[in-house]
Amino acid sequence: MDTAAEWLEWDERRAREWLAVPRDGDDKYSRGVLGVITGSHDYPGAAVLGVEAAMRAGVGMVRYTGPSAVRHLVMARRPEVVGVGGRVQAWLIGSGMTTARRTLILGGELDQAMAEGVPTVLDAGALDLVHEARGAVVLTPHYRELATLLMETARRAGHGAVKVSAEHGGPPHVDQIAAQPALWAGRAAQQLGATVLLKGAVTYIAHPDGARFTVSGAPSWLATAGTGDVLGGILGALLATRHRTIAQDPDAVAPIAATAALLHALAARRASQGGPITALDVAEAVPATVAALLSGK
Template sequence: MENSAEWLEWDVARAREWLVVPRPGDDKYSRGVLGVFTGSHDYPGAAVLGVEAAMRTGVGMVRYTGPSSVRQLVLARRPEIVGVGGRVQAWLIGSGMTSSRRTLILGGELAQATAQGVPTVLDAGALDLVHEARGSVVLTPHYRELAEVLAETDRRAGHAAGKARAEHGSPPTAAEIAARPALWAVRAAEQLGATVLLKGSVTYIAGPDGARFTVSGIPSWLATAGTGDVLGGILGALLATRHSTIAQDAAAIAPIAATAVLVHALAARRASQGGPIVALDVAEAVPATIAAMLAGD
C-alpha cells in the first residue's frame, strides 16, 4: 500500500461507534430522513437497489424524488418510502444516471437538491456536481469515474489549469489511478474539497481534512452490477442517521463513509458464504450484518 503509514485500516470496533441504535423516544424524523434522487429510464434498478439498502441500514424515512416512471418501481418494491419532496437530512444523488443525458429540467432539480447544504453522496451520473454542491460531500467513484471528474475539474480551471498542472501534473488516466489509488484518492480529496471514496478491492477513503482510511478484504464477488448502488444507499442512510453529528463536525464524514464500506463488505461476505451473489443479496444481508457489528462479532 502506498504511504501505508498514513492510512488507517477501518475495522468493526471503530465502525461500531458510527452506527446509530434508535432510542425509546425516537421517531422516523429523529432517526434521519434521506432524500434519494437516483435512477433513470435506462437504469431504473439503481434506484430500487439504493432505496432497498438505505431502508435496511436503519434510516427513519426515505424520500424518493427521482423520475416518476422509476418511482413506481421503487414503491412496488418498498411501499414504505415517501414519493414526495420535503425536508431531508442527507441526499443520495446520481446512481443510475448519466450526466451526458441530463436535461435542463433534471439539471435544475438536481441543482436544487445539492444547494440545500445537507450531507450529500454524489455517485455515478452526479459526480460532476461536486463543483456546485453545498455542504459536506462524499464522492463514490471507481477509477474511470475519478479520472473523468479530475479531467473535468482541469477543464473548468481554464486559465488556472497551468498552476494546477504545475502542482499536480496533468489529469491522470484511469490506468494511472488504478496503479496508485492511494495517491489519487488523496489528491482528488484535496483538489475537489470533498471526501473521496475510491472503490476497489481495497477501498480508499480520503477526506479534505487529511483523514485517510482503508477497507480491505472486500469479497471479489462484489464485482457485479448494482452493488455500487447498494453501497450508495448504505452510505446515504448512515449520513442521515448521523446528520446532527456532521452538523457539529464535518470531519465525521470520512469515518461514516468508511463504516458504510465496511458494512457493505461484511454484508457481501455474509450473503456470499464463498459463492456468487447479486446486489439485492447484499442489501438483504445488511440488517443481520449491522446486528453482528453492534454485538461485537
C-alpha cells in the first residue's frame, strides 16, 4: 500500500473546483468564520502570519482567541480580526506553540475548541490533540514533528498496539520518514484517523480512508521561517469557506488540504520570481494566485 502509483499529483484544474467564490447574497458569516488559536510568547509571529494568510485566502472572518499578548500584534497587523470568541466553521490551532508551554487556561480553550466538532487544522504544538478532536482533522507536520507524534502515540498505546510501525518494531525515526514520506504519511493517516499533510519538497496528503495526493513544484526558496504558518492559515480559511461541503462529506477535507498546499506553492512561485522570499511575501501573493487559479491563467 501507499506505493507511488497510488498517489495523484494535485493540479490547478482540480484545485479550482475547491475554491469558494462569494455569491451576491453572501455575508461575512456565510462565507466562513475561522477560529484561530496560535502563537506564543516565544513565537508570536506565527499567529500574525497565519491570520494574514487566512484573511487573504478568502475567509469571511477570523476570530483570534490565542494568547492575549499575541492578540495585540495580530490586530495591529489586521484590525479587521475579531478578538473575542463566538461561532466558527473551522479552527486553526497550534502554529507557534509547544506542548510543554501550554498553560491551564490555554488548555481549557483548546479542549473547548476540540469539542465543537468543526473541521480543524492542527499544527506544531497542537498535533497531539488529534486524539481529542471530534470533527474532521488535518494534521500539518514536517518530518520531525510526525516522528515525535508517532512516538508519543506509541508511548500512550504501548508498542504492541502500534500498527503503523509493525515492520520496523517501533515508531519511525526522522530519517525513515524522510526516506519514505509517502509510506509514513499514509500509515499515519490510517493510525491517527486524520488527514495528514506531510510537508516537504513534495507535500503528501493522505486521508485515512485511502485518498492520496501529492503537491510539488514549489520553489526551493519556500524553505524559510514562517511559511508553514502561512500554509496553516490558507488551509484553515479553505476549510471554513467549504464548511457546508465538509458537513455533507467529511472526506472532502483531503482535496481541500491538497488545494491549500497547491495554492501555497503557487503563491510562493509568484512571490519569488526566481529569487528569495519571506513568509509574508507568500501570504501577500495569495489573492492574485487565487484570481489566476479561478481564471485558469
